[in-house]
Amino acid sequence: MNPNSLWLIPLSPFLGFLINGTVGRRLPRPLVTAIALFFTAVPMLLVLQLWIFMKAAGAPEAIHVLCGPWIQITGFTVPFGIAVDHLSLIMLAIVTGVGFLIHLYSAGYMAHEEGYWRFFAYLNLFMFFMSILVLAESFLLLFVGWEGVGLASYLLIGFYFTKDSAANAGKKAFIVNRIGDFGFLLGMFLLVAHFGSLSFNEVFASIATHPEYQGGFLTAIALCLVVGATGKSAQIPLYVWLPDAMEGPTPVSALIHAATMVTAGIYMVARCHVLFDRSPFALGVVAIIGAATAIFAACIGMVQHDIKRVLAYSTVSQLGYMFLACGVAAYSAGIFHLMTHAFFKALLFLSAGSVIHALSGEQDMRKMGGLRKRIPVTFWTMTMGVFAIAGIPPLAGFFSKDEILYQTFVSPNPIGKLLWLVGLATAGMTSFYMFRLWFKTFFGPERFDEHPAPADHAHKDAHDDAQAAHAHGVHESPWIMLTPLVLLAILSIIGGWVGVPAALGGHDEIGHFLDPVFVAPLVVAVDGEKAGHGLELGLAAVSVAVALLGFFVAYVFYYKRPGTLGKLAATSKLYPIVANKFYIDEIYNVVIVTPLLAFARLILEVLVDGGLVNGSGKLAGLTTIGLSNVTRKMQSGNIRSYAGWLAFGAACVIAVMIFARF
Known part of the structure; x- marks a missing residue:
């Protein structure tokens, strides 16, 4: 494979953005769709070719494509180039593969929206910047992609710009991320001051050749980078933008806030693992932030009524799991969960969009119910996503989530057992609120209006198919929307099988695949092998039991005895606090x-x-x-x-x- 063809991965969607962004207004919608899909299919095929090439080569080295110096002043040079290793290859596969499916889904979901060409231009622009972020060979180029996805996110969240809440949500996301980006910039300035470079290779090589570098200025740099990661990956205290970002169209939620942009912070921490491994304090901060965010967001998700907001807080909570994994130096486990989460969370968001489409814009679960027979394909695909995120074996979420919990339990972190307990409680809460969503949406009596009024799409997040709604009532989505759901449902079932641990009879292929990237830490080590397979099986059994307990509680209160929790909530003093998101x-x-x-x-x-x-x-x-x-x-x-x-x-x-x- 010609290394120079790597440039086509980001440049292809950028070309799609230029075409649809300049002349798309005058093009017919089928041509706009074809342009957007073609220029996202090209990088997906290139990544597939790259994957085959790297597997066949069997070499752990990264592929570097340098185009000479970008910034060159006395004593300081930043090269302009991109690089691919096993970590970035997994990220590219997620971004291009899931991104293409979401583009395909959007062609049906947004078919009757005004600004159709503008929407796809923004989607392609986002794909361009996200590809740059993943492929970057230096902190500076990564920061360009980092800021670019923030810009694209702002444009997509505020797509319904005539709606005040959407415009305000876009501004909120942009401003909160600027706070995190300030920390990222400080970290870059410290890197230049101490290493005289922003190249990943030069910085990490310098750290590797100086074993005396421990804590100190490395901790300061790591903490600054963590501030940036908390903004982009929606962690405490900068998580507040993500739930409001649900004001954008549902495909935007699936693309940006489930599969790609919000994982940028986790990717950056994993990419900089050489730096974090020298600072146990910084790793501890990452672990605590992740655990706190996971359980905090899960609490709020349990009482939300908007189907998209439940998934939004679920995303914040699952990102906390990934932070927790990185904080205990289990980077492979964090990336593994990042991958499986991209599958089942994109599936859940797109399935929610199909439900909203069927009900012509309704998002309140209190006005749903009994939909499993009306929209059976959506029901079965979303069921796979719900069971996957709940951690029910043998679906994808079970293997990746349990790997994080196991690595947390056996980590040398002084509070590792406490962090494991928080993660376990979060797993039970996740199972509860996801099955709550499942029962309220698809079971029980029908609580929706059979022939709702047509949606006002300047003020609704839904695919406008008012004519179909009035002609046929509640209806299944077209196959251009259902096909991505089916494919993502399959990935949600089998996607975790690449990480089955030896204790469960597997070979942990994804862990071995990432071994060339995540070399043995110099300070923090995960001594999981010493614990034995028996402990891993025992912890997995406990995790499954907790997930089943969450299912049982949701079954009792939202299927067998609906309304019971509503009566309890009416008399509870704690419920209003949680329902109002702790007034943060x-x-x-x-x-x-x-x-x-x-x-x-x-x-x-x-x-x-x-x-x-x-x-x-x-x-x-x-x-x-x-x-x-x-x-x-x-x-x-x-x-x-x-x-x-x-x-x-x-x-x-x-x-x-x-x-x-x-």
């Missing part, structure tokens, strides 16, 4: 947003408007008045005054001529 947004608004806005208004109105703008205007006016007063006296009508001014002017001219000679 309100606290942020009072403590941070309002004072900043007041300070900004003070600067704007007092210093800028009152001082600079108004002051400069007044100064210009006073200057004009003063000059006019002087010049007015020259036009006095007095001949002696004119003669005096004439003499004064002549003297000035003579003086200039005399001094000019010298």
